[in-house]
Amino acid sequence: MPDQPLNQTEFAANEPLFEQRQQVEPKPDKNNSASTIDDQVSPGSSHKKSFLKKLWPEKLWKKMAVVGGAVFILLLVITLVLAIFNRPGTGGPILQTEKEKIDEQAIITPFKQRLNEIQGELEQSDPAQEELPFPPVNMEIRL
Amino acid sequence: MRLHQLSLARKVLITTICLSLLLVFVPIVNAQVVEESDPFVYQTEQLNSEIRRLKIQYRGELEEYRNLESQFQINQQQYENLGTLAALEDARVATQVAMEARARVLKTYLALLKVTLLRQTGVEVDQKQQATVALDRVADDLDIHHQSFADQEFDRVELDQLSDEFEMLGFKVSDVSHRSLALLSTAKLQSVYDKAFILNQDMEGKLATMGGALKSAQRRRAFGETGRKLEAILPILQELHGDVRKETEDGGKTNFKGIYNRMSDGLQDTFSNLTQLTTFLQEILDG
Numbered sequence: 001m002p003d004q005p006l007n008q009t010e011f012a013a014n015e016p017l018f019e020q021r022q023q024v025e026p027k028p029d030k031n032n033s034a035s036t037i038d039d040q041v042s043p044g045s046s047h048k049k050s051f052l053k054k055l056w057p058e059k060l061w062k063k064m065a066v067v068g069g070a071v072f073i074l075l076l077v078i079t080l081v082l083a084i085f086n087r088p089g090t091g092g093p094i095l096q097t098e099k100e101k102i103d104e105q106a107i108i109t110p111f112k113q114r115l116n117e118i119q120g121e122l123e124q125s126d127p128a129q130e131e132l133p134f135p136p137v138n139m140e141i142r143l
Numbered sequence: 144m145r146l147h148q149l150s151l152a153r154k155v156l157i158t159t160i161c162l163s164l165l166l167v168f169v170p171i172v173n174a175q176v177v178e179e180s181d182p183f184v185y186q187t188e189q190l191n192s193e194i195r196r197l198k199i200q201y202r203g204e205l206e207e208y209r210n211l212e213s214q215f216q217i218n219q220q221q222y223e224n225l226g227t228l229a230a231l232e233d234a235r236v237a238t239q240v241a242m243e244a245r246a247r248v249l250k251t252y253l254a255l256l257k258v259t260l261l262r263q264t265g266v267e268v269d270q271k272q273q274a275t276v277a278l279d280r281v282a283d284d285l286d287i288h289h290q291s292f293a294d295q296e297f298d299r300v301e302l303d304q305l306s307d308e309f310e311m312l313g314f315k316v317s318d319v320s321h322r323s324l325a326l327l328s329t330a331k332l333q334s335v336y337d338k339a340f341i342l343n344q345d346m347e348g349k350l351a352t353m354g355g356a357l358k359s360a361q362r363r364r365a366f367g368e369t370g371r372k373l374e375a376i377l378p379i380l381q382e383l384h385g386d387v388r389k390e391t392e393d394g395g396k397t398n399f400k401g402i403y404n405r406m407s408d409g410l411q412d413t414f415s416n417l418t419q420l421t422t423f424l425q426e427i428l429d430g
Contacts, residue, residue, distance in 0.1 A: 115421065127410035134321065137249065
């Protein structure tokens with residue numbers, strides 16, 4: 001209980017806030033049976049809706065929604081697939097598998113042997129290390 | 144007992160033994176057939192054997208010449224100091240002996256150059272033929288000179304005449320030798336270049352598209368670099384070949400020793416580029 005004494009005037013003034021509001025239902029229009037709340041808000045919109053309902057029944061709308069969704073998903077999948085396979089410059093996996101590494105090594109080994117032979121031959125071809133220099137003989141032996 | 148009277152088991156046993164003997168002895172007989180060898184490989188092996196023999200002979204003769212030439216210097220100095228007939232006689236003998244040793248060394252050296260040139264790949268056929276003919280000709284002249292005083296005794300005046308004869312001959316020996324050295328040096332590098340070129344092609348054909356996408360792209364770039372390096376080496380080698388060919392066509396009137404010395408920069412450039420190329424190829428194979 002509040003300490004302050006109740007103000008009956010203020011309490012009476014706030015009475016409407018504490019009363020339950022009774023919903024007021026719209027009175028049906030006797031002239032137009034299709035009229036709805038929308039008509040009361042914007043006259044003529046229910047007429048449009050009834051026309052659309054005749055043109056595209058509700059079941060057809062549902063079917064169209066399903067088909068449209070399926071077509072959209074299909075197009076998305078096709079686009080992704082084309083994007084993956086038409087990626088430029090790759091055409092294959094980025095990393096090697098273990099089997100590919102072993103196969104590659106079998107091909108590289110003979111090349112290494114050939115390169116070793118070439119490097120050995122190159123060492124012997126060093127122009128600074130003449131294999132057969134002209135003999136260091138005195139060309140003017142004279143008494 | 145006749146054959147048709149033997150039991151079946153004995154017939155089978157005899158047949159088996161005969162077949163076994165046949166299977167054992169026929170391969171042994173066939174293994175004695177000598178396989179025909181490749182004539183090129185046989186010739187190369189012969190040349191290698193000849194080179195080994197000549198190198199040993201050359202080293203021995205050069206060592207002997209060094210000792211005799213030192214003795215000649217000592218005796219000549221002694222004659223100049225003493226001026227006696229005995230000193231003159233010792234100097235005369237030392238001079239003749241040194242000249243003979245020098246002729247032997249030069250003849251062996253020319254033979255060694257000729258065989259080395261014949262074995263070397265990468266030399267144009269006509270160049271090789273001209274060089275070997277020139278080596279043979281000067282070796283014959285040297286032999287004639289050597290035979291003119293071998294096993295004979297000459298006095299001081301005759302020895303001076305021999306020294307004058309040798310002056311022109313010595314120049315020809317030096318010229319022909321340096322021409323062969325120029326051909327050999329260029330041919331060695333040409334041979335390495337040819338093998339490296341083929342190896343690069345083979346490697347590119349096999350490895351450029353192998354491996355994952357990343358490695359494949361990296362290798363393609365690497366082979367681009369090796370290709371550019373090979374293209375850079377080729378004109379240098381062609382210029383070296385041109386230098387030798389041009390001087391040969393001029394009738395050999397110029398001094399090949401000077402030409403060979405001038406070729407050293409081109410030879411060194413080629414060698415450096417080939418070294419870098421082999422390093423690149425090694426990196427590709429190791430990567």
